[in-house]
Amino acid sequence: MQSRPMTTSETMLQGRMASARSFLVRNMVTIMFLVLSAVGYKLSGMTPFLFLMDIVARLSRNAFLVLALIIPVMAGMGLNFSIVLGAMAAQAIVIFVTHWGFAGLPGILLSMALVTPLAAILGYLTGSLFNRTKGQEMIAGLILGYFAQGIYELVFLQLVGGIIPMDNSTIIMSSGVGVRTTIDLTNGLKYGLDWPGQYWGNDLLLRPTLPWAIIGMAVALAVGIVIYQLRVDKRQRLGSTQLVLAGIGLAWACWWSVQQIQARTQINWIRVPLLTWLVIAGACVGLHFFSRTKLGQDMRSVGQDRHVAAVAGIDVNRVRIAAIILSMVMAAWGHIIFLQNIGTFSTYGSHEQVGLYSAAALLIGGATVARATIGHALLGTLLFHTLFIVAPAAGRQLFGDAQIGEYFRVFVAYGIIGITLAMHAWKQILQRRSVDQ
Amino acid sequence: MAVEPVLRMKGISKSYYGTKVLDSVNLSIMPGEVHGIVGENGAGKSTLMNILFGMNVIHSTGGFEGSIEIAGQPVQIKSPLQAMALGIGMVHQEFMLLPNYSVTENIKLNREVLKPNLASRIFGPRLQSLDYDKMYADARKALKRLNIDIDEYATIAGLPVGYMQFTEIARELDKEHLRILVFDEPTAVLAESEAAHLLEAIKEIAAAGIAVLFITHRLNEIMEVCDNITVLRDGRHVVTKASKDTNVIELAELMVGRSMEFAGRKQHYSHKGRPILEIKQLTVDMPGERVRGVDLTAYEGEILGIGGLAGQGKIGIANGIMGLFPAAGDVKVAGTPLPLNNPSASIAAGLAFVSEDRRGVGLLLNSSIEVNIASGAMFGKKEFIKTWGPFSQVDQAAVRENAQKLIGELDIRCTGPRQLVRQLSGGNQQKVCIARALTMNPKILLVSEPTRGIDVGAKQLVLDTLRRLNEELGMTIVVTSSELAELRSICSRIAIITDGRVAGILKPDDSDVNFGLLMAGQPISKGA
Amino acid sequence: MQDKSFLKDMDLARLIIAAFFILLCVAAIALRLDFAELITSSLARIGMWGVLVLAMLPAIVSGIGPNFGVSLGIVCGLLGGLTALELAYRLEGIVAFSPGMLFFIAMVFSLPFALLVGVGYGWLLNRVKGSEMMIATYVGFSIVSIMKLAWVFLPFKNPEMAWPIGRGVRVQIALANRGMAQLLNNFLAFRIGEVVVPTGLLLTVALAIFLMWLFLRSRTGMAMSTAGSNPRFAEASGITVNRQRIIGTVLSTVLGAVGILIYSQSYGFLQLYEGPMFMPFVAVAAVLIGGASVKKATISHVIIGTVLFLGIQVVAVPVANAFTAEWSSMGEISRKIIQNGVILYALTQAGGE
Structure with a gap:
């Protein structure tokens, strides 16, 4: 052929150079937040102990919710702001489970079992709505959240206790109608997953100290990487650079942990909710597995181009609904994890920011509206919540007012979503233009 | 005749909102034959193909008249999926490819090779795992039939258009029971050398016993690869000829025809005015x-x-x-x-x-x-x-x-x-x-x-x-x-x-x- | 053909809401609520929101869709208001501003902000065609949240605005001190029986609507609506579509700024911080209830929508309370459901891509 295109190796070489160049550009957001978090941490004057304690709690509280956003991105539906509905479903179930007097791990399991069909139905309805608003799923999801908030308030503020009988003075307001604005889960679902040992007095087994947990995770990760390298096709294996970096990272983590243990620092007082972390790890493994199934592949196909997928015979609408159902169920579970960790929640407020904060965390991890991975979700949760922890303290140190740091972190959440959405929309227009030519 | 035609369309007529766009068109193709269809815009080529593929636009506007036989069996083609199942494939004019997928994933789009796992046994077949090894092997095989060296692992985005075109063809070839393959203006986007390669590939495909329907405006290409040529004009079937019995000039004349009696103007052929x-x-x-x-x-x-x-x-x-x-x-x-x-x-x-x-x-x-x-x-x-x-x-x-x-x-x-x-x-x-x-x-x-x-x-x-x-x-x-x-x-x-x-x-x-x-x-x- | 059924559907949705409104009114009469009081507060509410709802019109007409980011304009208006108050404080003893003068100054100060912000915002929206609604929403949220920082740091010295201790301006700034509260409402106000008619307020809104009507019949207005209803046709006619969209965005932002000042004088306070966060949704819902879609809106949609939606809000609360005391939140809940339900409905009607 005369106009023979480049060989594969040439393309790959060029691609690698380009990717090295564009690495900084592509990860600009994440790098920026790394710097911001580091500076904020320095400014806040927090001790490592306080910081780590807070970040461990926040990671275990929020990571699952952020993971719930990945599947709709895969299916091309953008950031699923309708996960607020999943959170509302979780709160509804938690209110009833608390009313019935279930506690601890059994209570958590019961809640998860009960919330699954409810979230699936909500997911089905939401998915059907999104199928009628293709291309505007995000704004539809956002507005749907506000709409559902109205329904939720109608049910729990006006109907429960009245039309829906519930006789429980700790849950129902003194007037007899409406659920109280705050529900306390102490002696109930609180720490049901984080610390199931609280009931049978076994402390250490399911709540290892942070250094030991890190060592355990490092070992688990190393084993995982080895298995991955052996199992997958050679083209999907990690490169040598990545392996060396991972090795150094894991070794350093272990060395640091051992030091902490030997020095008997405060860090050893920090306990890791092992079961919760295992559930999160399970979700990660599950998502990875799912992306390599037929349904997962269909979602990725639909996500790239609905028209092409439909021509190939994929039932686009059905796949999109499935994506929202899965996301909704995950969000509901994630919110139960969130609630049991906090231990007390605002009946009419705790779900409100779930969509905003989860989406912001995902984006800060480096995801876009069109591409999100498990790594983005975990890294993003870590960075976003680091900012959450240090911002008020930094604000107090800098301006003598913690409120300023508070305002700043809320602005960051909205701003990052706005910027990412705008960049994505702009890029899409540019792409469409270049395809036309 | 010893062999049955793989496709026979008889007396196909179709009207859209009272306007007749196809009027008793007949088409018959033998296995291994390359059959060209030519005609101007609006001659009815795309409507004919839409009928063959059971496209929704046909059925939502009142269906069509006439009959279709596949290998001698009368069939009612109600949907593209059914057409696919009957062994009819199409290489689209615009690419039906997903840019972020590999060549293999595109070739196997919605026909992925699956293997059961624990989850699929509990939750149903949609959770079966993809068998990438088998998929790569299948893709390799389909590409080989086209005699072209494309890396089946390469991502589509960034490939030259010619490779995209061949990926599309490989997808059709990979379908089991493929009997009829339609090419709709396949060379429109290709460079000359790529087009030549494509025509070669078409011949090879036909040699393997697959009937090829070739739609194009480029009459030279039609003459080069087709065994028989059908000319459509204004929805009517003008003629079907063996390509050895005709030439480019006659085809052009047949395509254009004198479809409307016109009162040509008698005056000023010479331009009187200034530019x-x-x-x-x-x-x-x-x-x-x-x-x-x-x-x-x-x-x-x-x-x-x-x-x-x-x-x-x-x-x-x-x-x-x-x-x-x-x-x-x-x-x-x-x-x-x-x-x-x-x-x-x-x-x-x-x-x-x-x-x-x-x-x-x-x-x-x-x-x-x-x-x-x-x-x-x-x-x-x-x-x-x-x-x-x-x-x-x-x-x-x-x-x-x-x-x-x-x-x-x-x-x-x-x-x-x-x-x-x-x-x-x-x-x-x-x-x-x-x-x-x-x-x-x-x-x-x-x-x-x-x-x-x-x-x-x-x-x-x-x-x-x-x-x-x-x-x-x-x-x-x-x-x-x-x-x-x-x-x-x-x-x-x-x-x-x-x-x-x-x-x-x-x-x-x-x-x-x-x-x-x-x-x-x-x-x-x-x-x- | 499709368009026709769409129009019919929209009318149906409007009918349902109108029927709900009438039902509420009947209930109000049946429950012997103070009808004069209801009409008085309805008139005030409608006047308060009129210009903010009108701000949706140039946005939809120019093709950017309902302006979910009108909070940008609102923030500009608040900024103008604060600047005017600050000016009055700094010049105390030198110049004494009449309340009317001060209100006018507030509007004048808010204009350069609104123009500048509107142009930038329009420029942004031109780069994100097809996703304007979502991006406008988040731009609005972002601006409101960054302004929270600004309210803390801006160097305002007027003690009426500052917290007694600490830093920054207050959450609500009373306009009564400077005589600006209910300034327009009380202008030429008269009573018919028990009903108080806020003449000045209604006249201001009417004037704004009339000016908009004139604008839409000017050459620029015609070009803007052409660009909105068929961009390709507009380009072929020599209209620069992006320019027209910017004009629409600027107009919408300016109306947002003016609108919030009119709103605030009626309310009696400038509401800062979270205040403007969810205001755009009310305005969007109102114009949609009036029969507009995300692609088409007229002046009648603005008027009908404002009357229906804000009328419902005023009447719903006392009616719900009259049924049972426990239903105290019903007004707010029904507003949430109607407001967001209507926006969702309009989104499904737009048919996506």
């Missing part, structure tokens, strides 16, 4: 209708026709001059150079345009007739506006008066100037477009596809209107049309555009053969 529109080396970047260097001059007081097959660039010329698509080159209007890529400048230079995309570009469907008619002059020439310093108001009375005048003159059938344009018939909408252009009082009127989507009776009215404007007002008109017959009925000269350039300029009463040759991209001297 009013001079186009030199015009290139226009209009997707699907690229202009690659047109030199053309229109003389004052003539009707100049621009014809040619679809996709050759004839539509792009007027759109480029009007600044609607990126253009380059030299254009002079009455001797003054026209700045390109600036619609306002084109309007100010005295050009008015009736777009081929009437509902998209030509009209404000949700506005009234009077607003549509006045809009061109209002924005282009600041007419129908009363101004007081920085403030301005629409001059409703003038808008109304002008609309009423033109409604009368052009005989627009409506309930009044306030009626919404959306509610008018195609013919009357077209008249509103013309009225809008006339209100701008143009030096030159550019009209594209004036009769597209208009019923037969109204067609003649629109053409008569154009002729009257020319004869009575002496207006210079440049008409672009896919319907040669209509160009021949009103134009004094007709430029045929092929491959983005002027292939030649003919008189309306030149022979069909010459028109056919120019359209097919052949030099005239060889045939005439």
Whole structure:
């Protein structure tokens, strides 16, 4: 052929150079937040102990919710702001489970079992709505959240206790109608997953100290990487650079942990909710597995181009609904994890920011509206919540007012979503233009 | 005959909203045969293919008449999925590929090789894992049949278009029981060498016993690969011939034909006027209708026709001059150079345009007739506006008066100037477009596809209107049309555009053969 | 054909809401609520919101869709208001501003902000065609949240605005001190029986609507609506579509700024911080209830929508309370459901891509 295109190796070489160049550009957001978090941490004057304690709690509280956003991105539906509905479903179930007097791990399991069909139905309805608003799923999801908030308030503020009988003075307001604005889960679902040992007095087994947990995770990760390298096709294996970096990272983590243990620092007082972390790890493994199934592949196909997928015979609408159902169920579970960790929640407020904060965390991890991975979700949760922890303290140190740091972190959440959405929309227009030519 | 035809379509007729677009077409293909289908735009090729694939557009508009047999068995094809199951495959004109997938994932799109796992045993088959090893092997095999060296692991985005095309073909070949493969204008996007390779591949596919339906405008390619050729014209089956019994010239002649009795103009073939529109080396970047260097001059007081097959660039010329698509080159209007890529400048230079995309570009469907008619002059020439310093108001009375005048003159059938344009018939909408252009009082009127989507009776009215404007007002008109017959009925000269350039300029009463040759991209001297 | 059924559907949705409104009114009469009081507060509410709802019109007409980011304009208006108050404080003893003068100054100060912000916002929206609604929403949220920082740091010295201790301006700034509260409401106000008619307020809204009506019939207005209803047609007619969209965005932002000042004088306070966060949704819902779609809106949609939606809000609360005391939140809940339900409905009708 005369106009023979480049060989594969040439393309790959060029691609690698380009990717090295564009690495900084592509990860600009994440790098920026790394710097911001580091500076904020320095400014806040927090001790490592306080910081780590807070970040461990926040990671275990929020990571699952952020993971719930990945599947709709895969299916091309953008950031699923309708996960607020999943959170509302979780709160509804938690209110009833608390009313019935279930506690601890059994209570958590019961809640998860009960919330699954409810979230699936909500997911089905939401998915059907999104199928009628293709291309505007995000704004539809956002507005749907506000709409559902109205329904939720109608049910729990006006109907429960009245039309829906519930006789429980700790849950129902003194007037007899409406659920109280705050529900306390102490002696109930609180720490049901984080610390199931609280009931049978076994402390250490399911709540290892942070250094030991890190060592355990490092070992688990190393084993995982080895298995991955052996199992997958050679083209999907990690490169040598990545392996060396991972090795150094894991070794350093272990060395640091051992030091902490030997020095008997405060860090050893920090306990890791092992079961919760295992559930999160399970979700990660599950998502990875799912992306390599037929349904997962269909979602990725639909996500790239609905028209092409439909021509190939994929039932686009059905796949999109499935994506929202899965996301909704995950969000509901994630919110139960969130609630049991906090231990007390605002009946009419705790779900409100779930969509905003989860989406912001995902984006800060480096995801876009069109591409999100498990790594983005975990890294993003870590960075976003680091900012959450240090911002008020930094604000107090800098301006003598913690409120300023508070305002700043809320602005960051909205701003990052706005910027990412705008960049994505702009890029899409540019792409469409270049395809036309 | 010893062997049964793999596909037989008998007496296929189809009407859309009372307009017959296919009239008793027959088609029969043997296994291993390469069968070409040629015809102009609107000849019915795509409708025929839509019927073969059971597309929804056919069934939602009342189905079709006639019968289809696959390998001797009568079949009712109700959906593309069913067509696929019957072993009919299609290589689309526009790529049906997912850019972020590998070649393999695209080849196996929605036909992935699956293996069960624990989750799929509990939750159902949709959770089966993809068997990548088997998928790569299958892809390798399909690509090998095409005799082309594409890395099955490579991501589609970034591959040259030729490779994308071959990926599409490999996908069809990978389908089990593939019996009939349709190529719709497969070489349109390819470089010459890639096209040659593709034709080779088509022969190989046919040699493996698969029947190939090959649709193209490029008559040379048809002659090269096809065993038999069917010519369609205006929805009718003109002829099916073995390619050894025919030649390019005859095919072109058959395609164009004399589909409409026309009263050709007798007067002025010679251009009396001075040049009013001079186009030199015009290139226009209009997707699907690229202009690659047109030199053309229109003389004052003539009707100049621009014809040619679809996709050759004839539509792009007027759109480029009007600044609607990126253009380059030299254009002079009455001797003054026209700045390109600036619609306002084109309007100010005295050009008015009736777009081929009437509902998209030509009209404000949700506005009234009077607003549509006045809009061109209002924005282009600041007419129908009363101004007081920085403030301005629409001059409703003038808008109304002008609309009423033109409604009368052009005989627009409506309930009044306030009626919404959306509610008018195609013919009357077209008249509103013309009225809008006339209100701008143009030096030159550019009209594209004036009769597209208009019923037969109204067609003649629109053409008569154009002729009257020319004869009575002496207006210079440049008409672009896919319907040669209509160009021949009103134009004094007709430029045929092929491959983005002027292939030649003919008189309306030149022979069909010459028109056919120019359209097919052949030099005239060889045939005439 | 499709468009026709769409129009019919929209009318149906409007009918349902109108029926709900009438039902509420009937209930109000049946429950012997103070009808004069209801009409008085309805008139005030409608006047308060009129210009903010009108701000949706140029946005939809120019093709950017309902302006979910009108909070940008609102913030500009608040900024103008604060600047005017600050000016009055700094010039105390030198110049004494009449309340009317001060209100006028507030509007004048808010204009340069609104123009500048509107142009930038329009420029942004031109780069994100097809996703305007979502991006406008988040731009609005972002601006409101960054302004929270600004309210803390801006160097305002007027003690009426500052917290007694600490830093920054207050959450609500009373306009009564400077005589600006109910300034327009009380202008030429008169009573018919028990009903108080806020003449000045209604006249201001009417004037704004009339000016908009004139603008839409000017050459620029015609070009803007052409660009909005068919961009390709507009380009072919020599109209620069992006420019028209910017004009629409600027107009919408300016109306947002003016609108919030009119709103605030009626309310009696400038509401900062979270205040403007969810105001755009009310305005969007109102114009949609009036019969507009995300692509088409007229002045009548603005008027009908404002009357219906804000009328419902005023009447719903006392009616719900009259049924049972426990239903105290019903007004707010029904507003949430109607407001967001209507926006969702309009989104499904737009048919996506």
